[in-house]
Amino acid sequence: MVAKSQAPSEELVAKLRALPHRPGVYRMKDAEGRVIYVGKAKDLHNRVRSYFVGSGDGRPQFEALVRQIRDFDYIITDSEREALVLEAHLIRELKPKYNITLKDDKKYPYLKLTREPFPRLLVTRRLEKDGARYFGPYTDVKAMKRTLELVRKLFPLRDCNHKLPQRSPERPCLNYQIRRCLGPCKGDVDPEDYDKVVRQVELFLKGRGSQVERILEDWMWEAAKNLDYEKAAELRDRLEDLRRTLSRQKVASPTPADWDAVGVFRDDEEACGVVLEVREGKVLDRKHYFVGGVMGKPPEEVISAFLRQFYLDALEVPPEVHLPCPPEDEEELVEWLSEKRGGRVVLKVPQRGDKVRLVEMAAKNAEWLLLERRFKRERLREEVPYSIKALQRDL
Numbered sequence: 074m075v076a077k078s079q080a081p082s083e084e085l086v087a088k089l090r091a092l093p094h095r096p097g098v099y100r101m102k103d104a105e106g107r108v109i110y111v112g113k114a115k116d117l118h119n120r121v122r123s124y125f126v127g128s129g130d131g132r133p134q135f136e137a138l139v140r141q142i143r144d145f146d147y148i149i150t151d152s153e154r155e156a157l158v159l160e161a162h163l164i165r166e167l168k169p170k171y172n173i174t175l176k177d178d179k180k181y182p183y184l185k186l187t188r189e190p191f192p193r194l195l196v197t198r199r200l201e202k203d204g205a206r207y208f209g210p211y212t213d214v215k216a217m218k219r220t221l222e223l224v225r226k227l228f229p230l231r232d233c234n235h236k237l238p239q240r241s242p243e244r245p246c247l248n249y250q251i252r253r254c255l256g257p258c259k260g261d262v263d264p265e266d267y268d269k270v271v272r273q274v275e276l277f278l279k280g281r282g283s284q285v286e287r288i289l290e291d292w293m294w295e296a297a298k299n300l301d302y303e304k305a306a307e308l309r310d311r312l313e314d315l316r317r318t319l320s321r322q323k324v325a326s327p328t329p330a331d332w333d334a335v336g337v338f339r340d341d342e343e344a345c346g347v348v349l350e351v352r353e354g355k356v357l358d359r360k361h362y363f364v365g366g367v368m369g370k371p372p373e374e375v376i377s378a379f380l381r382q383f384y385l386d387a388l389e390v391p392p393e394v395h396l397p398c399p400p401e402d403e404e405e406l407v408e409w410l411s412e413k414r415g416g417r418v419v420l421k422v423p424q425r426g427d428k429v430r431l432v433e434m435a436a437k438n439a440e441w442l443l444l445e446r447r448f449k450r451e452r453l454r455e456e457v458p459y460s461i462k463a464l465q466r467d468l
Contacts, residue, residue: 085144089125092118092147098159099147101138110138110171111163113156117147134369138171154412157405161381173370173378176343176363182217183209184278190264191237191257192271194230196221207388208278212360220278227314228274229255252307279389280352282319283329289315319355329353332393334428336435337375338443339367345439345446346379349431350391361442377401390414395421395428397436
């Protein structure tokens with residue numbers, strides 16, 4: 074994957090000679106000093122030198138990159154895995170012209186369970202090291218809002234801005250009257266009882282709906298056994314709402330396993346990557362990103378770049394990730410994802426069954442999203458001239 078650049082200057086030759094035989098990340102720069110490509114290397118000395126002495130691989134995009142290189146710098150890392158992560162961070166930050174990059178610059182929202190005596194569930198676009206629990210990111214904001222509303226319907230968490238506990242109890246609000254809040258503002262709610270609800274919310278947002286179902290059912294029968302029929306009826310209603318919700322989730326597999334299915338669809342200029350998150354055998358969420366810089370790049374390079382940038386922000390990594398083709402740098406990716414998860418992660422290309430079907434479904438979703446994006450662009454181009462004509466007419 075190398076092509077011959079123009080003859081390097083004496084200063085550049087000296088830098089090339091001084092390159093260490095160490096893993097790391099390098100940044101190629103053009104005549105204006107702009108970073109046009111970020112790469113990683115098992116051996117910086119051999120990899121960077123290859124740009125200036127190689128014979129080329131015939132790909133127009135790469136030939137164009139090499140012709141523009143006028144300088145470089147590099148960062149030494151302790152391992153190839155560390156280089157892989159640093160490369161992904163730098164690509165996201167710098168968005169170099171010749172790298173494969175996620176095109177969605179905006180910060181997608183997360184749901185945040187606050188770290189308060191009586192926690193709340195909030196929407197935020199910032200991840201902070203504040204002890205709170207975060208879920209997301211949600212690339213479909215409307216779906217995230219539906220999830221938030223569903224949680225508030227199923228679980229009686231407060232959504233007020235009061236600082237609790239307070240010195241003097243307050244009269245509870247309407248949410249308490251309609252049983253959508255336990256009413257900690259009254260001053261008589263046991264923090265342990267409230268924390269049980271918080272743990273249910275956390276399980277639900279992690280896709281552990283069946284666990285929440287079993288917990289609610291146990292509590293319902295315990296309340297009935299203790300002759301607390303009002304509480305038993307309330308738990309029964311919440312249980313029925315939860316079961317209706319779980320029954321609407323698409324079943325991906327008859328076994329209650331956790332895995333991600335990744336699909337990619339590309340045209341000449343860009344691609345769309347879709348990840349279907351399967352938890353307990355059901356499709357919990359669909360996340361997608363549009364990807365630039367794919368022209369002339371082989372599928373395994375596109376998949377590898379997408380995985381690195383997608384899982385960079387992921388708060389949870391499943392034990393299995395199913396793909397349409399093997400990625401570049403598979404060994405380093407597995408090592409990084411396993412460390413991020415805190416347990417072994419395997420990357421697989423399924424050959425048959427439910428997992429092939431889900432990978433194909435993810436690719437179909439990606440195709441539709443890319444077509445929808447193109448249609449919106451074309452409609453916008455058609456609308457602008459009409460607006461200009463209307464303005465000219467009115468003037």
